[in-house]
Amino acid sequence: MTKKAPTIKDVARKSGTSTATVSYVFSEKDRYIRPELRERVLQAAEELGYVKNAVASSLKGNPRGILAVIIPQFSNNFFTDICAEIESVAQKAGFVVIICNTDDSVEQEEKIVKRLVSQKIDGCIICPALSTSKNIKTLDIHNIPYVVLERDLEGETPDFDFVGHDNFQSGYLATKTLLDAGHRNIAFLGWTTPIANLRDRLSGYKAALDEAGIAVNDDWILLDNLSEDAGKRMAARLPVDKVTAMVLAHHYYMAKGTLLGLQKRALRYPEDLSIVLIGTPEWRDLVHPSLTCIKRPEKEMGRAAASVLLKKVKKPLYREKRHVFPVEFMTGLSVRDMPG
Amino acid sequence: MTKKAPTIKDVARKSGTSTATVSYVFSEKDRYIRPELRERVLQAAEELGYVKNAVASSLKGNPRGILAVIIPQFSNNFFTDICAEIESVAQKAGFVVIICNTDDSVEQEEKIVKRLVSQKIDGCIICPALSTSKNIKTLDIHNIPYVVLERDLEGETPDFDFVGHDNFQSGYLATKTLLDAGHRNIAFLGWTTPIANLRDRLSGYKAALDEAGIAVNDDWILLDNLSEDAGKRMAARLPVDKVTAMVLAHHYYMAKGTLLGLQKRALRYPEDLSIVLIGTPEWRDLVHPSLTCIKRPEKEMGRAAASVLLKKVKKPLYREKRHVFPVEFMTGLSVRDMPG
DNA sequence: ATGAAAGCGCTAACAT
DNA sequence: ATGTTAGCGCTTTCAT
Numbered sequence A, B: 001m002t003k004k005a006p007t008i009k010d011v012a013r014k015s016g017t018s019t020a021t022v023s024y025v026f027s028e029k030d031r032y033i034r035p036e037l038r039e040r041v042l043q044a045a046e047e048l049g050y051v052k053n054a055v056a057s058s059l060k061g062n063p064r065g066i067l068a069v070i071i072p073q074f075s076n077n078f079f080t081d082i083c084a085e086i087e088s089v090a091q092k093a094g095f096v097v098i099i100c101n102t103d104d105s106v107e108q109e110e111k112i113v114k115r116l117v118s119q120k121i122d123g124c125i126i127c128p129a130l131s132t133s134k135n136i137k138t139l140d141i142h143n144i145p146y147v148v149l150e151r152d153l154e155g156e157t158p159d160f161d162f163v164g165h166d167n168f169q170s171g172y173l174a175t176k177t178l179l180d181a182g183h184r185n186i187a188f189l190g191w192t193t194p195i196a197n198l199r200d201r202l203s204g205y206k207a208a209l210d211e212a213g214i215a216v217n218d219d220w221i222l223l224d225n226l227s228e229d230a231g232k233r234m235a236a237r238l239p240v241d242k243v244t245a246m247v248l249a250h251h252y253y254m255a256k257g258t259l260l261g262l263q264k265r266a267l268r269y270p271e272d273l274s275i276v277l278i279g280t281p282e283w284r285d286l287v288h289p290s291l292t293c294i295k296r297p298e299k300e301m302g303r304a305a306a307s308v309l310l311k312k313v314k315k316p317l318y319r320e321k322r323h324v325f326p327v328e329f330m331t332g333l334s335v336r337d338m339p340g
Numbered sequence C: 001a002t003g004a005a006a007g008c009g010c011t012a013a014c015a016t
Numbered sequence D: 001a002t003g004t005t006a007g008c009g010c011t012t013t014c015a016t
Helices: A010-014 A020-025 A033-046 A054-059 A075-091 A106-118 A134-141 A165-180 A196-212 A228-237 A252-264 A298-314 B009-014 B019-025 B035-048 B052-060 B076-094 B108-120 B132-141 B166-178 B195-212 B228-237 B252-264 B299-316
Strands: A066-071 A096-101 A121-128 A148-150 A162-167 A186-191 A219-224 A245-248 A274-278 A290-293 A323-325 A329-330 B065-070 B096-101 B124-128 B146-149 B160-165 B185-193 B219-226 B244-246 B274-278 B291-297 B323-325 B328-330
Touching: A010 A020, A010 A134, A010 A252, A010 B132, A020 A033, A020 A219, A054 B219, A066 A106, A066 A298, A075 A096, A075 A298, A075 B096, A096 A106, A096 B108, A106 A134, A121 A134, A121 A298, A134 A148, A148 A298, A162 A298, A165 A196, A165 A245, A165 A274, A165 A290, A165 B009, A186 A196, A186 A228, A186 A252, A196 B076, A219 A228, A228 A252, A228 B035, A228 B219, A245 A252, A298 A323, A298 B076, A323 B124, B009 B019, B009 B035, B009 B244, B019 B035, B065 B108, B076 B096, B076 B299, B096 B108, B108 B146, B124 B132, B124 B299, B132 B146, B146 B299, B160 B299, B166 B185, B166 B195, B166 B244, B185 B195, B185 B228, B185 B252, B219 B228, B228 B252, B244 B252, B299 B323
Parallel strands: A066 A096, A066 A121, A121 A148, A148 A162, A162 A323, A186 A219, A186 A245, A245 A274, A274 A290, B065 B096, B065 B124, B124 B146, B146 B160, B160 B323, B185 B219, B185 B244, B244 B274, B274 B291
Antiparallel strands: A096 B096, A290 A329, B291 B328
8 A cells, every 4th residue: 555655745735835835945045934834844744754856856957866887897896996985975975876887898888878868867987898988978968977987988089087097007017016026027917808908007017128128028918808717727828937927917806817727737926926916806915925916096096086076066067187096016925036 | 068958849849749759659658659750759869869868757657767775885795796686687677776885874874765765766675784674664654665685674673575695504504514524612703793694693603513512612702893803803812722613704804804813823724723704705715725615695695686676666565585595515625624 | 640738746936 | 934836858648
């Protein structure tokens, strides 16, 4: 026997006033209302269990109270950490947040973006599937404020606000760490993807080698798809007779696979092979020896993305500078100093 | 110069027909419309970039297309795994999902629930903060279909749909595993909480001991708050001269802390201490030796919660049975057979 | 087969 | 200081 939710009209009737008055009582607008009347309205609302219908309110042009974030992988802690931060900032500002996973599929993303447009969300943080800009354009057309997260858009695209981190630097720093420890033959393990992030990390790797006057050996750059098994495969293929160190530039579950693959070959780190990992999985200091890592700024990114978006929601023409956060070196025990 | 989004009216004008016709073209309702006209409408909509406004539509009583899930911890993989599954199921059914984190605070939850009510969401999956039913009642009052996740409600509460897993069994199974390996003096590490889950695990532990004719020693039941540091503290307090095994019944980061604390005391498992962990952190098979675990049914729970909710959204009076999923034993190398 | 128009719950300009 | 009312974009009954 689902009775209907009480509306402003019910409250008006019960408190013997008009809907306008009730509306004003529940809005931030300052229209003076006799304390006595205001009290009566509040009382009636309380008794009826009235809650303002944000849906109807937004039809009149008021903010919806909903933000969205679109990510390519739900199961990647890098993204969930960012989302957690976004949700936290949004919550404090009175918004709820819709989280959507595209599985890095442009088609899936297209459906999702349409749905969000249809829902008239106030704004959106999007890490574009495969770095494509197609669905971003939909957001543009419908005037939904958005912030692009982590992946730069390829090709001709509108001006956009961006929050990301320095992938070049992470590749560079990881490689430099190994070079400084005296390594010369350094492998780079990544994944196959059209997005720039991995490419940037690889550029950082190459730049560091270059700076040290070392030629890049393409055989030591291993790429595979995103999975734990791929990590295992790469560990199996690793030319450990030539290489003394490696940069793990891929995802946590690939990295996990790589470590397991190493175990399987009875290879030990740092004795047989030094390792620097880009990223900070929960287990970085639990494995033994602990891993030397490059920490990415998940929280900072989440916080920045959310606050930039909130500003844009308030002022649609608001433009922020690009936020590209630096990474941070985290010491560990997986790098061995080379003798000599 | 943000031009307004095109509405049904614009499409009607452009295609020279009425708003009613356009509405029918974009609805599932079957009203016959001349193919020629239908085509013209579609054409106009396409050109204008028209997307139906779900907000206005829902004002007329149509489903909103939004579900919500309320969890007490965003950073806990147990919950994010469940959420990932919920999102996936919801997405296939055409819904987007709002994810809210309460930090296990009843006050925060209250705000969130009010917001969701105000947003007129179609339904909600809630893991109630501290197992309290107060905010659930708000959902009831406003006729929002909901499914209670993982934590049973305490006290007098309305009839509700529930999806969870067998916490008693996980405590029992973990303990039984150690008993079967010949252990007699088994510690139980948990956290301080009013919710039933930990209590149930503890009951399972006690039941297993009881069954084996072993008295419970309260000194071996260690509880602390939810943090990695608390895990370290418990490891430090552990009476390893008396105890030969332990059940880790707490969260991943506590478990991590406990393992780190063990390392600090130079205690090795399973030699010095056998371990069974409730839960399956990503690192369970990465640490060495790999951990013997009790796997909880995150995916099944997520999937069940989402599908039950979707059924309730369709049919508000729909009632499902309680879903309490079993846990699963996962073999590892952290349990040593006791001699004798 | 299609269109006119009332109305969902709210806001705000306007009237009193 | 408060009430009346048009209208946000859509759905749907009723008329044609």
